[in-house]
Amino acid sequence: MTSIYQVGAFWLISLAIIFAAIMVVASRQLVHMVLWLAVCFIAVASMYFLLDADYLALVQIMVYAGAVSIMMIFGVMLTQRPDLKECLLFNNQLKLATLVVIVVLALTGGLTYGARWFVSGATVPADTIAHIGTLLLSKYVIPFEVAAVLLLVALIGAIVLAKEVKPGARSRD
């Protein structure tokens, strides 16, 4: 990856991803958080395009920027209260969390700088969807089926958990 366009695109998309992620963490309004999260997901999808993973980029846009963001909006709208804005943004573990994050960042950064990668000179085949589809139904068929069962279980579980409570069972607290 040495072309000037690819290098420029990498730094531009990286800046967009990190700026959107910081805005997600720092926003006070939950709806603004979801909007910045969608921006971050789309920037990550363009990074996948840069990495020759066009199928993953489309899945990222559909699943994350489409479905997950909409579900987050639903969650925000169903739970938000008017007085939620005035309360503190962060809890009282700010110093400890900062310490943990700095340690994680130093550890990964230090290990990454010392690492040597076995970079292959080959290129990704042009039709990624055909290769991924063949692999998913041959070599990775069991994880594929397990993922299908997991999605079914999550679907039923979410319905059962969020089911409408009966009026008589409301006063449990």
Add this chain to the structure above:
Amino acid sequence: MPALAISPTNFVLLASVLFAIGLFGALTRKNAIAVLMCIELMLNAVNINLIAFSRFVTPQLFTGQIFAIFVITVAAAEVGVGLAIIINIYRHRLSVNLDDFDWLKW
């Protein structure tokens, strides 16, 4: 221009910065839905890593891309179930503040 070339190091550093931002949010935000969003940021960082390694180390095998597909599947299931749990707790407690969720503390 060899100094400007993009190597896996750049992608791993980008992913670790994104992971650190998500971790900071997940540890410090008070709202449960905000914590779920920060977990999504961390999962995206992992996916960037997987796809970068797939592109640079084994471009012909697609292992990283298939792992990323499974990570996206699990993340979608996690968001669905997590939001259902949060909405259910909100019905009982009228709160999404994580500091109020202390039933299991003793």
